[in-house]
Amino acid sequence: MFWIVSLLSQNKEVLYGLEETPQAMLLNPGSRISYEYHFGVPLLSHIHVNGGSSGVSVYDIFQESSLDINTRISNKIFELENTDFFTATQQLEILNFGWKNKKNYYFSGGIYQEFDFILYFPKDLAILAWEGNANYIGKEFNLGEINVSGDLLTVYHFGVNKKINKKITVGVRAKLYSSMLSFSSTSNSGTFVTIPSESGDNIYDHIVSNATINVNTSGITSLSDLDTRTQVINKLLGRSFFGGNLGIGVDLGATYEINEKWTASASILDLGAIFHKKNIESYQVSGEYNLDGIELLFPPLGNGDSSLPYYEDLIDDIGAAFTIDTIYNSYIQMRPVKMYASVKYNFGQAIGGDKTCNCLKMGENQKYNQSIGFQYFSIIRPKGPQIAATLFYYHRLSDYFSVKATYTADSYSYSNVGLGLITNIKMVNFYIVADNLQWYSNLAKAKSVSLQFGFNIIIDKNE
Template identity: 45%
Template sequence: MRRLVTFFFILSFCAFSQNKPGLYDYSDLPQSLMSNPGTTIEFDYHAGVPLFSQFHINAGLKGGSLYDIIADDGRTVDEKITAKLEELSSDDYLTINQQLELLSFGWRSKKNPDTYFSGGMYEEFDFMGYFPKDLAVLAYEGNQEYLNQDFSFSDFAGTAELLTVFHFGYTKQIDDRLTFGARAKIYSSMFNVRSTKNKGTFTTIETPDGNNIYRHIISDANVVVKTSGYADLREINDSDSEEKAKEYKSTLLKKAFLGGNLGVGIDVGFSYKLEEQWIVTGSLTDFGLIVYNKDVETYAASGDYAFDGFESPIQFTGSGPQDFLDDLKESLSADTLSTSYTAMRPLKLNGSIKHVFNRYDDGTCNCYVEGKTPPYTDAFGFQFFSQFRPKRPVFAGSFFYYKRWFNFLRTKINYTIDEHSYYNVGLLVSTHFKPINMYIAADNLFAYSNVAKARGASLQLGINVVF
């Protein structure tokens, strides 16, 4: 037990980013099954109000905030941009994740009451873009102050995806201690663009003994941008026709309902009672991939190139007049391809350890439903989150306190440390009036006093019918 607590505590020091800290292991809400299908739940049926059972948005900026650029502090905007450009690195990023639950339902098996089935459908938009530091410097300042220094193409990395997810899960209470769950998912991608693992450099070197004053070198370049669903969009944009736009909307709708690029994935998770009042949980979600083979366009450029300027008026090398752009294109073998590609979904890992206490089974509170086992009304613990991203995983860690004030009012407060902030306090409130339950959760509450300074924010809200 002590070892486990130590393990989670150590994890907290390398934890920096978070997805839905309020909802994780919040077993009063069916949405907790989406981040851990092995959550121990007490209800027998649930149905989300279609389109309203969960709206989620999470945005985070590592390395800065809008305030750094538009602060009214007497400095010019150019001074602030220059300072920020100096400070940011290619490891900094912007991330946006949005989900809308379209359908959500679940029921306890009559034959086997230890088993709970759940399913549904949701739409998700996910964007992750790293700050292309070198390319930004090249665009903002040029190469004059950076002679003999490499501008790296590997700084250019990011992904964006719009998809629909169909899922069906199974949660089984194995015994008094262990609950296990799994969820199968089918992904239908409407739009995807990804560019990762680029490499190569552009350098302007001074050449005192060379043909010319400088030599501009593109070395070992390999830049690839893969897209699906973009070619159709571009065609409509180019044609600027309303009919085409309607056609695209219809195509997008088809793609949303299993007509897009398809993929499969699974979630697995568990809850385990170490002791009567100590519980550990863990989950792995979105372990899956999508095969992109429809409406695919890949742009690729690779190779080496060196430019000394134009040799004129005498070509002592004997070569004819150069055409700079043709030479460049030929050397870098720029291509547009239609070959299919496969990409993993961003895998997420969650885990928690919590201590539950205060079980008023003596009838001194109205905090549980008559006839049911009185629950513990308080819990505290630590949870961590990790998500695999194109360059490296991101992490977050939260300390939380759960309080069941009454049967109809429950809350969870969490303090999260992530890459965006060390001062992230979030709150989830859920009400449970008979079968109707409503919830709202927001993170980074202190940042709302001046949103411009916020480096991250997260919000979830929804309505369910739960029996």
């Protein structure tokens, strides 16, 4: 059994291509590397939080307004589509290190923990819950809109990067996934409709057709047996260190210096899967039913006779019409494949790694201290790939300070302004990246917010 679970909000459009930070290698294992060693400050080298919705902001619902909040919610329910979604993502890098060997291969590895959650907006069910079916006779409510998943996992990775000639740098990264817990309900179907009775027995037919609801869990039910939070944490920590369901994956990437002015790069990430074999409990509910009320038969009962169990029979019939299976079969969860591609035009002050010139030193491959470019990002989601397009401007202001500004159009908005700041003071590398800056004066108006920052130690023998 295969299904794809999406990790959303994973577009790190500002961090991509920021070669001063080792974390850029996690977005493109084939990025250019100008230093000899790096060490991420444990637990502080990459902290990433993101939350968002593609169709509604906090302000849309909770704004101070004379309009009743229920009216605002109602308006949004009808405005959103079933392809809109809510996401939360969090990453914490535990370890990150790298070194260049004598043959100029750059090896890097590390561990990070990741949590991802996505809920697609089940519009029909929201309308049903909000307004009921009384005013929707004949409307088919789509049960297949139920689409939710969440994952908590640890990723162990090790990669190698090599500049194979003056123009091309390539890289590959192997990943081992250790899933702590996972749940998903993404392959559902069925409809519910109330229509005027076709048989004429009663006024309506309430029909559930071809309903199939699947819920897959891994690592969750065993936690319910634990009594204390400490026990739960210890259990999860055990799973994070290879004690959970394991998976493998690979990242590939390359950078191509077309000429002195133009550079292109691309990467494909998380080509892999997690093999859920332990602590699995999946549920499947399927069936169909036509409800048309309770038919009374008026049997000639004698004194002391009980009436017929109409209601009990109805409940039993409904129960019998829907089979509920608990499944313990192992399953394979595909990782969400992510792709980046970029092309940039370099200009400005010429710089390079030559000690004899008075140049900026942080990147021997950085020929100019400024660049503008275009980035593409896509991610495979349960309801198809989603794409983001970014225009960016990069400026290395000095040998210890760089900035990158981005303008992104994605599923959340068409006007996402991001900014990244990177410093390299002595060996200490610090970066901070945020997007949707235009809403930072009032985050409630942002449909998504994302923040990444971290500290690294970078050693460059040329310095």
